[in-house]
Amino acid sequence: MKFKLDEYRALATKQEGYEEAAKRFYDEVDRVSKNRWKIIKTSLDLCSRCGACSEECPYYNVTREEIYNPIYRVNLLRELYSRNYGVFGRLRRSLGRNRVSPEEIQALSENLYRCTMCRRCSLFCTFKVDNSLIVREGRVILSNLGIAPREIDEGVRMQLSVGTVTGMTRDGFLDIINFMKEEIKEKKGKSIDIPIDRKGVEMLLLHNSGDYLSFMEDVMGITEVLEAAGASWTLNTEFNEAVNYGLYYSDDILLRILKKHLEVARKLEVKRIVIGECGHAYKALKIFKRLLPEESKDFEILSILQVTDDYIRRGKLNLDPTKNKEPVTLHDSCNFARMGGIIEEPRRILKACVMDFREMYPNREYNYCCGGGSGLGLITHNKFLEWRMKVAGRKKVDQIKATGAKIVASSCANCKIQFRELIRYYNLDCRYSGIHELVANALVYR
């Protein structure tokens, strides 16, 4: 099997890095695979390479290039496994024929960062082979060998030292909060309280720190919704970041960040942890909190979409859809829809606050990834932004165009980053928006 590379580079690892990783590759596989999940083992064993999933991957669908076939990229890992494990692998190992070259490690690494782990392929497989988990296992092995995208690694380091991936400090955060209060006062004529580090409230709200800087309208929108509904909630200054990039590439980091989130919730004595408009952060806490059963047993994990939907259904929000006249379409974030089960909530919210809601097809659990998932939306160097636009986002662009909508609404920060670039790159006649920006726009204070 040929280990191929495309012309883009997601990783900035130097040649020596790949050489070192090649030497220690099987030691790391041994370590990581010890507790390999059931579904990863079966997925590695059972794929019949029928190709049913291939066209369902938006990247292969638009390019028809072997290198973007979901089966090709996981076959690379299968090939390296078969060189060292199983009947023939053991034979090769005993003959010293199981060597992995640095070039193979580089090709494997790059290809594993051409998948956004959206799990759409799995949906179309009768065996439910989970390519995304195999990709994740490969990324975990590589990150333990020192190979990971610089942007993600630096963000994690920042988060574990300062508390946020953007490097936003406590003082910076408090300044932003004050600015938000002034903005809401100026726009809506309403003075609102934004509780910070308040103990014993019902909900701890965690935003993606990038939202404070790039998508502040959504943060303000969520604040207004909670204020209007009379919620008992708080933000925090200790670990003020929802994101958990460990989900994409490292078990160790995933657990360290999870622990921090649960520790903050415990200190503030809240009952619920509510995640703002961030798909992967919701998934990380909702699904992986089970890895820490003791620490997480007291907390319910919710998305802000569930909370707002609940307020609307209980008549706690007074919304005037005529304030959002432009046609709006919804991009289902993979982490919310297919992997989080939050499918109808954003629809109900949008239908309550916009005049013209248009479905995008395919949608719900069958949606296509925006092309920026699993951390790839952060990577821009070495022409990688071009890959995100030309390859990863092309299917989504076609979908958006077909709706004729003027606003693409999404509830995930990563998707919004991707839409910001796609709209610019393809000069699309529309803008992107978070769900809560639209809700706040339609919100009428009683």
Place this chain on the structure above:
Amino acid sequence: MIDLIIQFFSFFFPYVTLVLFLTLMSYRIITWLIRPMPVSWVLYPVLHSKVGVGRAILKDVVTLGSHFKADKRLWVAAITFHISFIVFAPHIIYFLSGTYIAIDPILLSLGMSKDSIFGLKFYLGSISGVIATITVFYFILWRIFCKKAREISSKEDYFNLTFLLLVILLGTYLRVYELVPANEYINYFLSLVSFNPIQPPTHPLFLAHFILAQLYLIYFPFSKCAHFMGLFVNQWIVRREW
């Protein structure tokens, strides 16, 4: 020497095959089941009752529904192959019918004559064998000539299909041309089941088919064909929220 080999594969090896198949398949299943699954790893939307999940899994597996949504042409080939293979492979039941499993009396009570029962079995077996052969052959050609399939196919895929083609082709050839009288191999298989094996049919193609089928069964648990069991493990994981 040849006689010795034939005797080995006719009297002793079938039992070895059975034991190996069951042991290796169980080993394979156990290696999957003992793995941890610490989190609920579902694909939404999910059903909340176990009966509902079971029904959904069964529907997907029987109709290959997920594949149907993805690739209709591949689905036609896959479903045709699986149906024909399932009809064809249990010719053991065909051998046993009228003895251990009372299919014949049921058919007789429905008004069928002995000749028409024999004809039904003969044509059902022959047609399904021919279809299974054609579909396996199609899969090989598809892997060779379809760009997408060629790119993702491994050596194992070709080996598996060629091996299977050989087994099915020989079986179908024997059946269609009636090279071995039905009662000869029925009696032989019945003697195997009763642990008192008699001389098998001596036609060389029958022996080739029989030996290859045994070797395929031993290879089966370690091939991707084990998906017939593994898919239930995966389906149960992704469809059930806990």
